[in-house]
Amino acid sequence: GRQRQAILGEHPSNGYGPHCPLLPLPANSRYRRSSEEVQDIISYPLLLPKTSSSSSSSSFLCHGASSSVSMVSGLHPTKMNCSCIFNLFCLYGNVDEGVKFMKSVPGTALVEMGDEYAVDRAVTHLNGIKVFGKKLNVCVSKQQAVIPSQVFELPDGSSSYHDFSLTRNNRFSSAQSSRNIIQPPAAVLHFYNAPPTLSQHQLLQLCTEHNVPAFTKFKVFDAKPGSKTLSGLLEFDGKTEAVETLTVLNHHQIRIPNSSNPFTLKLCFSTSSHL
Structure with missing residues (x-):
């Protein structure tokens, strides 16, 4: 116990601060070779989110993010609308609020889901797939909510914003939600x-x-x-x-x-x- 405390308790500064929390090396890590070569007590630093002073104006957060809003870009300009986005994203969690196309960024939309775990599932399964010849980029957004502002008409005549909070097509709210297979x-x-x-x-x-x-x-x-x-x-x-x-x-x-x-x-x- 003392030996383990000494190994895990005292670390020199590693660039993340002297008191940076440490996590066990995952069993499936590509850095783990064998139980003989790498012991369980070896740890790696937990990467902390960058502060607000970091130079980034993007609406994406790739690591350490906590938001129930996802951003999807690379949408086909004429074949994708709010309902099409809902049809895909509802497979990974409830779309509890709205889907909103961004007028300032063509081919990009925000999707507010039930929680951050639903967003994680959507990012995991939908990022990088091709839809109508366009590759989707799905990521966690800095936005904490989707606000229905700057509503406009999409090329197919539908609205750039749609509220799905009351739809019965959300699949993770009813008693049947446990039967959903991700x-x-x-x-x-x-x-x-x-x-x-x-x-x-x-x-x-x-x-x-x-x-x-x-x-x-x-x-x-x-x-x-x-x-x-x-x-x-x-x-x-x-x-x-x-x-x-x-x-x-x-x-x-x-x-x-x-x-x-x-x-x-x-x-x-x-x-x-x-x-």
Whole structure:
């Protein structure tokens, strides 16, 4: 105990201050070679966030950030809107407030989510993916909230700001939230809440009407007794094609004859790699 206290308690200045907290070296660290060569008592300094005096006017914080707002740039100028962004980000946490396009920075939007963990998941899984030929850059924003100012019209005629706080399409609020599986973008989509009469041909027609990639394989799950909806899997040529179709068709409302309310088609990335 004394030996360990001496090793961990006294450190010379390392550039982060004499009392910088130390953390154990992770087991999967690329600096760890073997248990014989590197003992558990070896530690590394915890990097502290830079002070406000640091010279940076960017709205991104890459490390040590704590915000429930994410910033996404690299958005296609005509094919992406607030709903498309919501369709992607809602897979990793609730979009509790608004999505807002920035007029001063074209192709960039702010997304306010339920908490900083949802933002972390969105950054982890969505940063660097391609959507409509554009590579997304998703990062934590310095903003602590999305304020609906400077609202303007996007090229598709929709508003540059949309409040999603009351939508029923947020998936992490209900009792079913524990069934959400956090999954990275993949070439196979899981669809559910579809009309029980929905056919493969109708789904392909939906892709054509909205000018998104069509799936190559289609699989329907056996419905449970008394089930009023349909679910299954859609396989695409690749991850990018699946992402684009989900971005547009997630939460698309499908009306069927003799039904007063439309069915809200829900999509998410599947754990299956292929059908």
